[in-house]
Amino acid sequence: MKAVLAYSGGLDTSVILKLMQERLGAEVITVTVDVGQKDDFKAIEEKAYRFGALKHYHIDVKEEFAEKYVSQAIKANGLYEKAYPLAAALARPLIVEKLVDVAKKEGADVIAHGCTGKGNDQVRFNLGIQALSPETPIVQPVMEWELSRDWEMNYAKKHGMPVSEKIYSIDENIWGRSIEGGILEDPFAEPPEEIFEWTISPNFAPDEPEYVTIDFENGVPVALNGEPMELLDIVVKLNEIAGEHGVGRIDHIEDRTVGIKSREIYEAPAAVTLVKAHHDLEKLTLTKWVLEFKDMVDSKWSWLVYTGLWFEPLREALDAFINEVEKDVNGTVKVKFWKGNATVVGRESENALYSKELATYEKFSTFDQKLAKGFIDLFGMQSVLAYNLKTAQKVSNLEGVKTLVKKVS
Numbered sequence: 240m241k242a243v244l245a246y247s248g249g250l251d252t253s254v255i256l257k258l259m260q261e262r263l264g265a266e267v268i269t270v271t272v273d274v275g276q277k278d279d280f281k282a283i284e285e286k287a288y289r290f291g292a293l294k295h296y297h298i299d300v301k302e303e304f305a306e307k308y309v310s311q312a313i314k315a316n317g318l319y320e321k322a323y324p325l326a327a328a329l330a331r332p333l334i335v336e337k338l339v340d341v342a343k344k345e346g347a348d349v350i351a352h353g354c355t356g357k358g359n360d361q362v363r364f365n366l367g368i369q370a371l372s373p374e375t376p377i378v379q380p381v382m383e384w385e386l387s388r389d390w391e392m393n394y395a396k397k398h399g400m401p402v403s404e405k406i407y408s409i410d411e412n413i414w415g416r417s418i419e420g421g422i423l424e425d426p427f428a429e430p431p432e433e434i435f436e437w438t439i440s441p442n443f444a445p446d447e448p449e450y451v452t453i454d455f456e457n458g459v460p461v462a463l464n465g466e467p468m469e470l471l472d473i474v475v476k477l478n479e480i481a482g483e484h485g486v487g488r489i490d491h492i493e494d495r496t497v498g499i500k501s502r503e504i505y506e507a508p509a510a511v512t513l514v515k516a517h518h519d520l521e522k523l524t525l526t527k528w529v530l531e532f533k534d535m536v537d538s539k540w541s542w543l544v545y546t547g548l549w550f551e552p553l554r555e556a557l558d559a560f561i562n563e564v565e566k567d568v569n570g571t572v573k574v575k576f577w578k579g580n581a582t583v584v585g586r587e588s589e590n591a592l593y594s595k596e597l598a599t600y601e602k603f604s605t606f607d608q609k610l611a612k613g614f615i616d617l618f619g620m621q622s623v624l625a626y627n628l629k630t631a632q633k634v635s636n637l638e639g640v641k642t643l644v645k646k647v648s
């Protein structure tokens with residue numbers, strides 16, 4: 240049997256790599272997909288061969304991830320439960336695509352991954368594999384063989400595999416870093432400073448604020464501080480700048496797809512900044528009706544991505560809507576970083592629906608105030624009638640209602 244294994248180089252997938260050879264007699268091809276996790280990929284490759292991999296693939300998809308997935312998340316203001324910028328969720332469909340490519344190329348019989356049976360990633364992996372390669376069986380050893388951490392540690396030691404005592408479960412890519420486990424499982428415990436790697440504590444952030452401008456075209460960032468850049472570079476750079484000001488820490492009670500509530504900590508300096516800036520520009524350039532409707536689309540889109548339904552036709556249909564309305568989201572947003580906050584302090588656009596002539600309180604306004612009166616009467620007619628009717632019933636006096644009906648008719 241030939242197997243393709245999604246390999247991170249961590250304890251789970253290293254044990255699985257060996258166990259699949261041992262228990263299934265499989266020849267295992269390992270695949271590490273580089274979505275921006277700060278790992279030593281050379282060391283991972285060496286490990287893979289040391290633990291018996293037949294062949295190892297290292298696939299750098301950072302650019303593709305930024306161009307096809309992160310860009311769409313920005314356009315959709317992608318936040319699950321209004322908080323989580325979807326970093327891990329967003330990367331899974333692309334990782335699956337690469338796994339399936341290798342499996343097809345190598346004529347593999349099965350695809351394996353190291354997800355537990357408790358998380359979201361198994362849903363994303365399994366549904367992705369089923370969508371792209373319905374004929375390929377999935378092996379999920381941690382769940383199927385009920386591998387526990389202790390058992391894995393023992394096994395690893397017995398087989399001379401180096402193990403590090405990791406307290407936290409970390410997942411990283413350019414769009415964010417997630418930290419779970421250890422003391423964080425107590426939702427009342429404040430996250431210890433040691434878990435953070437991308438962000439400085441706001442306590443120690445510089446006293447001086449820092450400003451950046453971000454240019455958007457069709458809803459996608461195209462320049463930072465006036466300098467045209469690839470999205471990947473903008474994201475990497477903003478992770479740095481915003482992180483130095485303590486921006487992007489998220490502490491969130493999250494509803495997993497399998498029903499569990501979990502306490503999640505994220506660091507996502509660029510994601511927090513870009514989604515905020517983008518949404519601000521939308522408010523300048525889109526009509527109130529589009530904004531109102533898009534809010535529902537955005538939250539549904541985020542839900543689909545989070546729950547592993549990337550391949551669901553609804554996601555593509557929502558993307559079609561999003562891409563259409565984003566044609567108007569062009570302009571520049573000015574963001575101020577200071578002590579843990581990213582604040583939008585300015586925005587401009589050729590597509591701005593904001594008009595100083597209309598909005599100003601100065602004399603020269605072109606807004607005809609006299610029109611407001613009739614508008615207000617008609618706008619609130621039903622609500623005022625209903626309220627008055629109720630009050631009148633209470634005090635058994637219909638006079639007020641009669642007056643009102645007369646007034647608007």
Ligand code: ARG
Pocket residue numbers: 325326327328359360408409410417419493503
């Ligand atoms: N809760 C996040 C999500 O479901 C992060 C998951 C991180 N994955 C991990 N294997 N630690 O998207």
